[in-house]
Amino acid sequence: MTTTVTTYDAGVQAEAVINAPAQRIFDFLTSPEKIPLVMPSLIENTNLPEPPLQEGSEFTYRYQMYGVILEGSWIVTALEAPTRYEARTTGAGDSLWKYSLTESGGQTTVALSVEYRTPQSALQRFQTAVVQTMNQREADVYMANLKMVLEMQDA
Amino acid sequence: MARGVKIRLAFDTYKLSYRMLGDSLLALGGASLLLAITRNGVRPAVFGVAAALVGVWLRDMPSSVIMRSSDEVLDQVRRTLDLMSVGYNSDGDSVRIRSTGTIVRVQPLGPVALLTFQMSDPSSGRERYLARTLVSYQRFAQ
Numbered sequence: 001m002t003t004t005v006t007t008y009d010a011g012v013q014a015e016a017v018i019n020a021p022a023q024r025i026f027d028f029l030t031s032p033e034k035i036p037l038v039m040p041s042l043i044e045n046t047n048l049p050e051p052p053l054q055e056g057s058e059f060t061y062r063y064q065m066y067g068v069i070l071e072g073s074w075i076v077t078a079l080e081a082p083t084r085y086e087a088r089t090t091g092a093g094d095s096l097w098k099y100s101l102t103e104s105g106g107q108t109t110v111a112l113s114v115e116y117r118t119p120q121s122a123l124q125r126f127q128t129a130v131v132q133t134m135n136q137r138e139a140d141v142y143m144a145n146l147k148m149v150l151e152m153q154d155a
Numbered sequence: 156m157a158r159g160v161k162i163r164l165a166f167d168t169y170k171l172s173y174r175m176l177g178d179s180l181l182a183l184g185g186a187s188l189l190l191a192i193t194r195n196g197v198r199p200a201v202f203g204v205a206a207a208l209v210g211v212w213l214r215d216m217p218s219s220v221i222m223r224s225s226d227e228v229l230d231q232v233r234r235t236l237d238l239m240s241v242g243y244n245s246d247g248d249s250v251r252i253r254s255t256g257t258i259v260r261v262q263p264l265g266p267v268a269l270l271t272f273q274m275s276d277p278s279s280g281r282e283r284y285l286a287r288t289l290v291s292y293q294r295f296a297q
Binding site: 033034037044144145148149151152153 | 235238239240241242252254255280281284285288292295
């Protein structure tokens with residue numbers, strides 16, 4: 001039996017402190033139809049499974065970068081409400097996403113970490129661009145938008 | 156290519172933002188001024204200055220022309236706010252967002268619609284985010 005181990009050699013981290021309970025943030029993050037509201041380059045998630053997401057749930061993402069649309073799969077790998085959510089992507093780029101939520105004093109700290117493989121050739125660089133562009137700025141904007149939308153919601 | 160990878164070009168044809176129109180007029184004005192300098196012409200200079208001034212005025216207007224009927228645009232504004240779980244009050248052709256005070260107005264322009272944002276604080280990140288999101292989600296209008 002052969003086991004394939006994916007190794008990631010790059011990554012970004014971003015964090016937001018949000019004035020909202022961890023459960024509300026967790027519910028938002030695990031609603032794939034809502035993520036394009038806050039992730040700037042994500043156009044939409046489709047082929048959504050029945051909610052709620054579970055370990056092994058899978059759907060298709062469409063991501064825009066430099067005028068090109070890329071598609072791939074998002075696969076949930078770990079879920080512990082309301083503190084932990086992990087997933088990996090395949091297709092347009094292999095990456096590993098980890099969210100951790102820590103609630104304290106009415107605020108919740110959301111920490112996002114994305115690890116990905118950097119491409120080896122120019123062609124691969126194009127193919128895996130979806131994860132390359134999830135650079136630090138994109139991650140920061142994503143977290144800032146998440147904070148804005150959750151703090152605008154009716155309590 | 157990895158299995159399952161699909162790549163295609165992205166074209167947005169559902170909207171025309173005043174910002175984009177303003178940028179185009181600014182570029183046209185700049186080109187006309189360059190022409191006026193190289194040809195020593197008065198008309199291109201006047202046209203260039205006028206186009207640039209209109210461009211600057213337009214690009215700061217928080218409005219977009221959406222290539223759909225005003226009813227479809229207003230419905231999509233409400234659907235997007237519902238998806239965000241952001242509270243609002245509807246009043247005819249406009250919607251007022253409770254947490255920011257932003258007023259979103261949809262006016263018919265023949266077969267298309269003008270989507271305009273009246274912000275209580277134009278420098279507010281929240282209001283600019285709302286405007287960006289409500290315009291970009293018009294791509295999903297039916």
